[in-house]
Amino acid sequence: MIDATANSWMVIEGIQDQSRVAGYTHAFYRYPARFSPRFAEAAITAFTKPGEVVYDPFMGGGTTLVEAMRLGRKCLGTDINSLAVFISRAKTTIYTDSDIAAIREWVNRAQKDLVLTNKSLRPEYWISRGYQRNISGRLTWPTRKTLELALANLELLNDDRQRLFVRCLLLKTAQWALDCRKNPPSARFIRERLVIHAEEMIQGALALRESMQNHGEASYRADDVPYACVHAPVQEIATRTTDPRWRAPKLILTSPPYPGVHVLYHRWQVLGRRETPAPYWIADCHDGHGASFYTMGGRQQRNLGDYYENLRQSYEALSSVADKGTWLVQLVAFSSPEWQLPLFLDTLRSCGFSEVTSGEQIGAGNHRVWRTVPNRKFYATHRGTTSSSREVLLIHQRI
Numbered sequence: 252m253i254d255a256t257a258n259s260w261m262v263i264e265g266i267q268d269q270s271r272v273a274g275y276t277h278a279f280y281r282y283p284a285r286f287s288p289r290f291a292e293a294a295i296t297a298f299t300k301p302g303e304v305v306y307d308p309f310m311g312g313g314t315t316l317v318e319a320m321r322l323g324r325k326c327l328g329t330d331i332n333s334l335a336v337f338i339s340r341a342k343t344t345i346y347t348d349s350d351i352a353a354i355r356e357w358v359n360r361a362q363k364d365l366v367l368t369n370k371s372l373r374p375e376y377w378i379s380r381g382y383q384r385n386i387s388g389r390l391t392w393p394t395r396k397t398l399e400l401a402l403a404n405l406e407l408l409n410d411d412r413q414r415l416f417v418r419c420l421l422l423k424t425a426q427w428a429l430d431c432r433k434n435p436p437s438a439r440f441i442r443e444r445l446v447i448h449a450e451e452m453i454q455g456a457l458a459l460r461e462s463m464q465n466h467g468e469a470s471y472r473a474d475d476v477p478y479a480c481v482h483a484p485v486q487e488i489a490t491r492t493t494d495p496r497w498r499a500p501k502l503i504l505t506s507p508p509y510p511g512v513h514v515l516y517h518r519w520q521v522l523g524r525r526e527t528p529a530p531y532w533i534a535d536c537h538d539g540h541g542a543s544f545y546t547m548g549g550r551q552q553r554n555l556g557d558y559y560e561n562l563r564q565s566y567e568a569l570s571s572v573a574d575k576g577t578w579l580v581q582l583v584a585f586s587s588p589e590w591q592l593p594l595f596l597d598t599l600r601s602c603g604f605s606e607v608t609s610g611e612q613i614g615a616g617n618h619r620v621w622r623t624v625p626n627r628k629f630y631a632t633h634r635g636t637t638s639s640s641r642e643v644l645l646i647h648q649r650i
Contacts, residue, residue, distance in 0.1 A: 308565065
């Protein structure tokens with residue numbers, strides 16, 4: 252039996268981690284509202300044993316999955332955002348030595364193939380649907396054309412794993428070049444950064460593979476059953492995951508959309524606040540939904556009725572796949588915690604989850620642990636508050 256009380260200090264220390272998100276494949280992409288890998292590691296170590304199942308129903312950039320894999324746990328992640336599924340698959344895929352060699356060869360060749368004097372193949376399908384919005388201006392077109400040239404060169408790679416890695420490499424480099432920048436770099440700097448990013452990502456992928464080897468994993472195929480990223484809402488998890496190994500996670504570790512907080516999960520901001528859906532074009536997946544789709548409801552709605560109804564449905568589904576005693580560990584921020592947190596807790600209680608405060612576990616009384624998130628730059632919040640820069644650790648058990 253897991254002694255969660257004895258390990259609570261580790262989890263609390265993990266949430267206070269202020270270091271840059273790095274190591275293994277965590278730096279493949281900068282997904283919004285990520286939590287620290289050190290926190291994920293601490294929670295997984297405290298609440299599970301090797302071979303047990305860890306599930307993240309709002310997996311985002313896949314931090315939970317990567318940490319679970321390297322610690323020898325089985326893991327499952329779901330998300331309604333196709334971009335999140337792409338990123339998580341890229342991070343959790345195990346790349347062979349031949350994959351790495353092919354990727355390095357592609358990157359080296361790119362230095363002469365990705366020059367602006369070469370003719371690019373315009374992606375008319377994506378252009379007609381608006382996926383190049385705000386990236387074809389005077390300052391941004393060199394990045395756009397470099398991406399077009401690179402994506403056309405994916406046919407030089409013979410394996411789906413290799414193409415997945417390179418698409419993620421292009422996504423990472425394009426995010427560096429465009430997102431929240433007022434002065435995008437030149438094509439030459441983009442090519443140079445592509446080489447740097449490629450080697451960083453390769454070293455991270457190799458480190459993840461080695462860590463899994465150290466935990467006794469025997470195979471490293473990209474389609475291994477113990478690691479799954481599913482494009483589905485949480486409400487469908489009981490019907491989407493028919494493999495019985497996924498039906499009773501020992502730990503549900505996640506950070507759900509924050510009530511009343513504006514987070515751009517599906518756009519980059521270019522040259523100020525001009526939004527672009529370009530990451531979906533690069534990743535070869537579709538968007539087509541507004542911001543409120545990814546945040547479970549509009550933040551300006553009175554009493555956030557849609558959010559809490561979606562929350563209830565989501566946690567009812569989680570309750571249905573959990574066993575008695577399954578741990579639910581979350582980091583959550585609120586725009587107005589004074590009324591949103593009690594309603595959040597009431598919703599979980601109605602779905603069969605009983606709170607165990609971190610203070611009770613370490614003998615410090617009935618207190619919850621809060622953290623200030625470093626460098627959080629969310630925009631307007633519900634009712635103009637700024638509390639979203641703080642997150643609270645919530646620990647529950649299925650009863």
